Amino acid sequence: EVQLVESGGGLVKPGGSLRLSCAAPGFTFSNAWMNWVRQAPGKGLEWLGRIKTRTEGGTTDYAAPVKGRFTISRDDSKNTLYLQVNSLKTEDTALYYCTTDQGINWLDPWGQGILVTVSS
Amino acid sequence: QSALTQPATVSGSPGQSITISCTGTSSDVGGYNYVSWYQQHPGKAPKVMIYEVSHRPSGVSNRFSGSKSGNTASLTISGLQAEDEADYYCSSYTSSSTLVFGGGTKLTVL
Numbered sequence: 001e002v003q004l005v006e007s008g009g010g011l012v013k014p015g016g017s018l019r020l021s022c023a024a025p026g027f028t029f030s031n032a033w034m035n036w037v038r039q040a041p042g043k044g045l046e047w048l049g050r051i052k053t054r055t056e057g058g059t060t061d062y063a064a065p066v067k068g069r070f071t072i073s074r075d076d077s078k079n080t081l082y083l084q085v086n087s088l089k090t091e092d093t094a095l096y097y098c099t100t101d102q103g104i105n106w107l108d109p110w111g112q113g114i115l116v117t118v119s120s
Numbered sequence: 121q122s123a124l125t126q127p128a129t130v131s132g133s134p135g136q137s138i139t140i141s142c143t144g145t146s147s148d149v150g151g152y153n154y155v156s157w158y159q160q161h162p163g164k165a166p167k168v169m170i171y172e173v174s175h176r177p178s179g180v181s182n183r184f185s186g187s188k189s190g191n192t193a194s195l196t197i198s199g200l201q202a203e204d205e206a207d208y209y210c211s212s213y214t215s216s217s218t219l220v221f222g223g224g225t226k227l228t229v230l
Contacts (some may be wrong), residue, residue: 037166043208044123044224045158045166061217064121072158097165105154105213106171113165 002027004098004111011038011117012064016088021083022111030054032074033101039113046094047065048072050101051081088118124149124210124222131228137198140225142210148220150191154213157167157195160224161206168193169208170195197227205229 002028008020021055034050049062051072060072071084081098095113102108125127125143132138142149142157155173155228158166170186173193183198193212197204210222 037221038134044161044207045221047219047221050219063218063220102168102177103171104227105156105211105219106168106177107156107158107166107211108168110165110167119156 002100002109004100004109006098006114008094009096009114009116011119012088013120014088014090014118016083016118017086018088018116020083020096020098020114020116021086022083023029023047024079024081024098024100027079027100029079029081032071034071034074034081034102035107036070036081036109037097037099037107038092039097040056040091040094043094048083048096086114088116090118092116093118121148121214121216121218121220124212124220126210126225128223129226129228130196132200133230134200134202136200137196138200138227138228140195140197140208140210141203142193142195142212142222144193144212144220145191146161147215148212149179149188149210152213153188153213155169155186155188155193156211157184157193158209158211159204159206162211166209200229202229 099107099110157170174186
């Protein structure tokens with residue numbers, strides 16, 4: 001069974017930065033498109049972005065609200081996905097999930113999520 | 121890319137059928153057969169219930185079905201059970217090569 005485990009969250013001041021990680025052990029990580037999705041407290045799901053496989057150029061796509069501020073990367077040697085988040089705002093407070101594409105827009109499985117709180 | 125439009129709440133009694141709609145545009149729902157539906161119970165990660173408009177992943181009950189007409193996709197749950205009470209989100213691929221979610225629908229089983 002594929003498991004995704006996020007880490008790196010916590011309390012950050014507005015304007016700060018954070019790097020989230022998503023470990024994917026026991027999974028053919030290098031062949032997978034990987035995504036980040038977040039959910040603000042009591043709110044709905046928001047897709048943040050995706051990174052394709054290295055053989056597909058490692059191309060990234062981002063949701064318009066976070067483009068330029070968030071960066072997705074991957075290290076296939078470590079089976080790990082990253083999300084670099086900069087210039088954090090209070091509205092970035094959310095549970096951040098990593099998930100993989102089984103097919104286009106077929107997101108499965110999902111990690112358990114990692115909480116990022118932006119507050120002074 | 122604006123969020124897809126879903127009703128905020130839907131309810132039904134055990135054994136009944138309900139349908140949740142998801143309305144987008146020709147640049148997302150209407151333009152591609154890449155609509156998926158996710159179930160989320162409180163405190164849990166989302167779980168895919170339907171992908172590519174109408175396909176069920178292995179292990180998902182056949183009480184769940186999906187369809188699409190024009191710019192609107194639908195999720196139907198038949199034979200409602202108490203365990204179906206959850207939040208449901210639709211999602212679509214878009215012409216910008218991005219994904220977009222709906223605002224979510226809270227299903228209450230009366």
